[in-house]
Amino acid sequence: MTATALAGAVLPDGPRSPRLVQAVQFATARGKAMRRLRRRYGSAFTIQSLAMGRMVMLADPAEVRELFQTSPELADTADANLGSVLGPGSFFAITGDEHRRQRKLLTPPFHGRRLRAYEQIIESETERETASWPEGQAFPVMPSTMRITLNVILRAVFGADGAELDELRDLLPKAVKIGSILAVLPIVRRDLGGFGPGARFDRYRRRYDEIVDGLIDRAQRDPALGDRDDILAMLVQSRYDDGSPMTRSQIADQLLTLLTAGHETTATTLAWAIERLRRQPGLPERLAGADDALLDATLMEVQRVRPVVELTARQVRAESLSIGRWVLPRGTVVTACIALLHEDPALFPDPERFDPERFAGSRADMYGWIPFGGGVRRCIGAAFASLEMRIVLRTILRDFVLEPTTDAPERPHSRGIAVAPAQGGTAIVHRRGTRQDV
Template identity: 60%
Template sequence: MTTAKLPAGPASPGFLHGIQILTGRTRAWRRWHDRYGSAYTVRMPRFGPTVVLSDPAEVKALFTAPTDLVDNIDANLGQFLGPGSLFSLRGEEHRKQRKLLTPPFHGRRLAVYEQLIEEEALRDMASWPLGREFATMDSMMRITLNVILRAVFGAEGAEFDRLRTLLPKLVLVGSALAALPIPQGFLGKYGPWAKFADYRHQYDEIVATLIERAATDPALSERDDVLAMLLQARYDDGTAMTRGEIADELLTLLTAGHETTATTLAWTVERLRRHPDLLRRLVAEADVGGSELREATLVEVQRVRPVIDATARKVRADSFQLGRWTLPKGQHVLVSIRLMHDNEELFPNPRAFDPERFLGVRPGTWTWIPFGGGARRCIGASFATMEMNIVLRTLLREFTLTPTDAPDERAHFRGVALVPAKKGRATVYRRIAPPIPDAQVAETPARAAEVTA
């Protein structure tokens, strides 16, 4: 019989660990790391004793382990996204479903969505107040939601409007339930679980309409949205995805690619306002059509401000040898993305925001991990990267983003994501004044003379 060998950790009562994580996640991770090293054991709400890792070799070994040895945890977002979600599926079922979902988010398929993303960015940025500070995250949320609705759901008309209103509420309630140990049935029909069930029911009704409409569309094969592609996708045995699987996966793609992408963009604004020299260089690069520094900046933003700061696995085998440790069946293991990105050996002067470190250098697959790693790495990582690049390019071309000497915005835990506490506040001015309509010029002779002059 194999004897378990777990790393040491704080001996204080488990409920204190949970309080420290809920009230100051980054501070707690770093404090325990300083005391116990790159691996330690803490008692976490829902998970119990959990091994926290940040050693690159051990993290790589965990991510590359066969799924019959280590796989996803049980208490994951699948309970909100449905049994057909990638979060719910394990082993061979997960592999088969992921294979169907991969093509729309890689290679030449991505180019189809570039114009759509820029259109949505320009549309929402047109409403930005000029010369007055505002929270950019609200706008970024709208942009990424509209992109998802068009690119993934193929939504338009009444369904587009209904989903645009419904989905933020569904995600917000689901995030709160994922973070807090609220028992199902709490407060009955007035409680958060009942509210979530109502939102999910509304979502299923709308998506059923979209699926039925797409399935009977004679031009289905010509459509570019992910819904249309999933309806035409086939497993290796020739069978199609069920309507329930499609609904669950569409919601999964929304959850994985909406809030996280918007939050990273808000963090990007927060970082750039506090680094004016970098901001000037980015504007100059955008004006001549370059992208290298912008891409490096987005990589560095995700390193210093990861929106998801950890990813977890559960041991499924009788035991699992992971580097120095022997983990028993059922053991929860958490990879701290935050601590990996803090590693001085991987990223010299890690607390500094320095995009130069990624100029001409690809981030390491097993060391830079804002999208997780292994078989469960975020399937929409390439799409999200492209979307952030286009939205930031549009911002730099259209607006002057004013620097600030305000303190850094703190990270606020929103249930799943770590967001800027003040939502990435910014003050902007248009770089090029919009053209004045002819009718308006004719009605204002003084203004017309000014324009002519």
């Protein structure tokens, strides 16, 4: 083990190249950079980034466990994150007691009966989108999965319909795309006299706030508000322990957070699922008649081999923090390397092999399989996303035969935060009943 000492701190070793060089290498190809650094420095290394400064990156399961079990008072969300574009009321921005208070309010919609209420929405949106899929010709599925997950979010989370649904459907993908870039490269948010990506995002955000304000007004006037299942309606009715309601800005920030965290990542995972299944002879047909257990195991394996988010971060708030072999000074951003953990042969034997059976009949290691993060910051919508992916994939495989391929795997392509298949998850499909299975 080699380490660098810094005023009593003990940090993992890492590259000595200039910060700009390290930042560019990491921003353009995170997965490739992490694998290269692991080969050179082992399961922990230190890099310098432009947005987050010094970053200690962990790929040792025991150290990741310690990180996730660390009290938020000692290490919490990093200063530089999506909260800078999603708003001060976003889960990505709030910390401590405020994070606990809001998480308590938003947990019920994502569990039990409330969760099951969304199943029909998901299936109907999938059927609507796939009705126009071309048969017998190659096309990328990711634009379709993006539309499916966006429409599900707008109906299940925002309770939007009519003109509001149409405008949000047009506005939000553009805002999320720019916001993902601004979160990774905040320098491009500089005010350029009303021009540039930062100014464009601000215009989108102002219009979004106006629409949500109108949706809240309509919800408050709705005599059947208590019977609605959409999350906006639940937040309007929710109360903190002291009886106070969420503010309008808090509701707007959290709804945008739920969309950003759940729309693109879920759609991208579904695109990866199609890309992977076309290269697994016989598996799509098994899944077409399978129970939910095999579908869930398959989606877990997709998320293992093609994680859409490759790392999750905390920032040291205490004077120093001990994690395993390391002593990290205040301000250090410490990350769990999701992509590296998912391909660790000690956790997943023969990690290059796509094998859903490794998850059959057992729960995934909560510190080794972490596509939704971990600890108190684990994605609050994980159960919703898993349900949505299962129903979308089940509906597609029920209605279509996927034509297999021997083409080379699609390479990962960074979209800012998410990592997507470079060709969008190319598929060739045939509707069941129109020809013999391929």
